[in-house]
Amino acid sequence: MLKNLWRYSHFILAVSSSLFLLLATLSGLILAFGPINAEINTYQLAGSQDITIQTLINNLGNDYDEILEINRDASGAVQISAFSSNPAFDGDFYLDPVTGKKIAEIQDKHPVFTFTTNLHRSLFLKTPGRIFVGIASFLLLLIVISGLGLLIKRQGGFSRVFSRVIKENREQYYHVTLGRWAIVPILIIAITGCYLSLVRFEIIATTKGEWENGQTTEHGDAFERYQLKDLRSLEFPFTKEPEDYYTLSLKDRELKVHQYTGDVVQQRRYPFSLMVAMLSFDLHTGAGNWWWAAVLAGSCLSMLYFMYSGALISIARLKSKTKNKFSPQEAEYVILVGSENGSTKHFGHALQHALIDQKKKVYLDDLNNFQSYKQINHLIVLTSTYGDGEAPANASKFIETFHRTPIHRPFQSTVVGFGSRSYSKFCQYAMDVHDAISDNNLVSLPSTPTLINDKNLGAFQDWARSWSVAQGLSLNLPTDKLQSSGKALKLTIVAKKSTQNEEEETFTLELSPKKRLRVHSGDLLSITPPGDAVERLYSVGVLPNGNMIISVKRHNHGICSNYLNQLVLGETFTAAVKNNTHFHLPNKATALVMIGNGTGIGPFLGMINTKTTPKKHLYWGGRTTQSFVLYEDFISRAQKQQSLQNIRIALSQESKKQYVQDLLLEDQEKVARLIKKNSTLMICGSLAMKKGVLEVLATICSNHGLPSIQELEQDGFIRSDCY
Numbered sequence: 001m002l003k004n005l006w007r008y009s010h011f012i013l014a015v016s017s018s019l020f021l022l023l024a025t026l027s028g029l030i031l032a033f034g035p036i037n038a039e040i041n042t043y044q045l046a047g048s049q050d051i052t053i054q055t056l057i058n059n060l061g062n063d064y065d066e067i068l069e070i071n072r073d074a075s076g077a078v079q080i081s082a083f084s085s086n087p088a089f090d091g092d093f094y095l096d097p098v099t100g101k102k103i104a105e106i107q108d109k110h111p112v113f114t115f116t117t118n119l120h121r122s123l124f125l126k127t128p129g130r131i132f133v134g135i136a137s138f139l140l141l142l143i144v145i146s147g148l149g150l151l152i153k154r155q156g157g158f159s160r161v162f163s164r165v166i167k168e169n170r171e172q173y174y175h176v177t178l179g180r181w182a183i184v185p186i187l188i189i190a191i192t193g194c195y196l197s198l199v200r201f202e203i204i205a206t207t208k209g210e211w212e213n214g215q216t217t218e219h220g221d222a223f224e225r226y227q228l229k230d231l232r233s234l235e236f237p238f239t240k241e242p243e244d245y246y247t248l249s250l251k252d253r254e255l256k257v258h259q260y261t262g263d264v265v266q267q268r269r270y271p272f273s274l275m276v277a278m279l280s281f282d283l284h285t286g287a288g289n290w291w292w293a294a295v296l297a298g299s300c301l302s303m304l305y306f307m308y309s310g311a312l313i314s315i316a317r318l319k320s321k322t323k324n325k326f327s328p329q330e331a332e333y334v335i336l337v338g339s340e341n342g343s344t345k346h347f348g349h350a351l352q353h354a355l356i357d358q359k360k361k362v363y364l365d366d367l368n369n370f371q372s373y374k375q376i377n378h379l380i381v382l383t384s385t386y387g388d389g390e391a392p393a394n395a396s397k398f399i400e401t402f403h404r405t406p407i408h409r410p411f412q413s414t415v416v417g418f419g420s421r422s423y424s425k426f427c428q429y430a431m432d433v434h435d436a437i438s439d440n441n442l443v444s445l446p447s448t449p450t451l452i453n454d455k456n457l458g459a460f461q462d463w464a465r466s467w468s469v470a471q472g473l474s475l476n477l478p479t480d481k482l483q484s485s486g487k488a489l490k491l492t493i494v495a496k497k498s499t500q501n502e503e504e505e506t507f508t509l510e511l512s513p514k515k516r517l518r519v520h521s522g523d524l525l526s527i528t529p530p531g532d533a534v535e536r537l538y539s540v541g542v543l544p545n546g547n548m549i550i551s552v553k554r555h556n557h558g559i560c561s562n563y564l565n566q567l568v569l570g571e572t573f574t575a576a577v578k579n580n581t582h583f584h585l586p587n588k589a590t591a592l593v594m595i596g597n598g599t600g601i602g603p604f605l606g607m608i609n610t611k612t613t614p615k616k617h618l619y620w621g622g623r624t625t626q627s628f629v630l631y632e633d634f635i636s637r638a639q640k641q642q643s644l645q646n647i648r649i650a651l652s653q654e655s656k657k658q659y660v661q662d663l664l665l666e667d668q669e670k671v672a673r674l675i676k677k678n679s680t681l682m683i684c685g686s687l688a689m690k691k692g693v694l695e696v697l698a699t700i701c702s703n704h705g706l707p708s709i710q711e712l713e714q715d716g717f718i719r720s721d722c723y
């Protein structure tokens, strides 16, 4: 509930102030280069800052007829305003405090900085603009506070803010990781911005305080006591009359100094509000401190990233909004989803569509909206887990509501948990929901919930298949909704190789993308042949040079395989890359066992070339020796580079008829040892091959007292991409 409040506020505040904040951030980024530039081009002379004010005055000599004022700017450079009959000493200019001579003219502020300062302060709208900017600063402050609240909730407590962030979604990962570093400087920017606005509108008074004299003042030679580094400005006496004093402005006070005795005649200390205003100005602008200005520039860049990533995160959430064709009271199937960031909802939508295709009356809703359903026969709960084994945002009230709501008719239920093995309380909330539902005698459900690691599409499809068989249905899940769609890109064929046997014709295409792109071996290349509306997906291998390789079997009547086959070397076509995270190489694995048949070798042709996993073993099944010719070069290159340690080939049409599963059985001691050592097994190719391979693996596991295939799949040690 509290988390929703933080999230809702963070979102609303960010949306309502986005335009102002964008302008303020872009202009702030440019302005941050002002102090950096001033520091690089400063006229501050090294070693001069320690001389006393008296030495400075002495150093001015007799060349000046009249001095009005000396100022020290934020970078420490000294400026003088004076009259002299000698043009070299007349006017306003930078002064060498040691020689008392002119160093350079004072340049006007660069027009870019003048323009940007006006934009940043008032958007060129004078007072109304300053009010908007003040409000935007306040909104930024609230955004930072709500962001901090979300961060604390997300990480499971204040003390865990800097604990590991698990990378599940790129935008969220960087939003959080960058956010926890940038939060302090952005908070400072927001607070100082608000303070400066309050000062500007005189809501906070910053008068300089009252002059004091008598015993409270200092005696003796003030100019000997203070050094150049303490100086803000020094106004010279207007006349030679003893009642005309120097006015010495220091960091925290002003002194009236007698021009003949050097006594401090009067002083006024700056009030706290003025000191805070001066500090706010320096902190907000980075004046006089290039590294703080660099931190401000970095904070502006991170704010731009937060706007971008925040927009993507919000769009993903909004996209997962639920639409229903049937009311809750007419539905026979009720799907309730618990989701924090929307991904579980996509699984719910896919199931909803598949059931509607089967002419079933389905109602999909958030878990928190559980109620009595008049016609319910099946309740399917899909829920993620958030925080430290807690409920996601839209499910926090479910268990309480379920216990409170009267249930009038018996129904079947099943719970599917979505979580990540990276968290210690894997799918904890799904298990809590399962236990809560099983408390009710009118509801029958399996003894355990199905748990899915890392949004594994294959595991969800497996659950959907067995669940629908038990219901007497044959569901066809629209999986495109569950895979992220890619952007269209142009690919040029840079190498093509084919084999032609009597019964099969297979070819590989090496494809060079026009632009560099993020793609991993195991991702899917979506190709829609011209004049056709249906996309075909090919699993890609990514080569060390960034090119992609796909392996395609030509079918006599296959529209896409024939389209690809007639493309020639150098030809370009359009495709899209779809992220297929569950079939990426694991980040950490002691060894990798790749098992595939036919064109299923495609992603492995990329994986064998990476050095991320120390040991790689490839089992491949084809028809004849000829079938392997296509892949020979890739394999021997990987073996030469020692990134592939072992390969075994099974040929089904040669004298010794063998399939990959036969090889696995032959190698069962080794396979068992690899499984025991937490190796990852990746399977790609036909569904029939997968079935045979899993049967053999199940035998090996039971012979060697290893975990079951289901457990290995759930834990991500077996990953498959079969068709």
Ligand SMILES: Cc1cc2nc3c(=O)[nH]c(=O)nc-3n(C[C@H](O)[C@H](O)[C@H](O)COP(=O)(O)O)c2cc1C
Pocket: 154, 155, 168, 338, 339, 340, 341, 342, 343, 344, 345, 384, 385, 386, 387, 388, 389, 390, 392, 418, 419, 420, 421, 423, 424, 425, 426, 427, 428, 454, 455
């Ligand atoms: C901050 C955070 C905390 C999480 N905590 C857990 C957890 O305790 N247990 C678990 O199994 N998964 C945990 N997960 C993983 C999610 O449950 C998983 O990624 C799920 O697929 C997200 O689905 P959703 O996008 O529908 O919320 C956590 C994810 C995040 C971002």
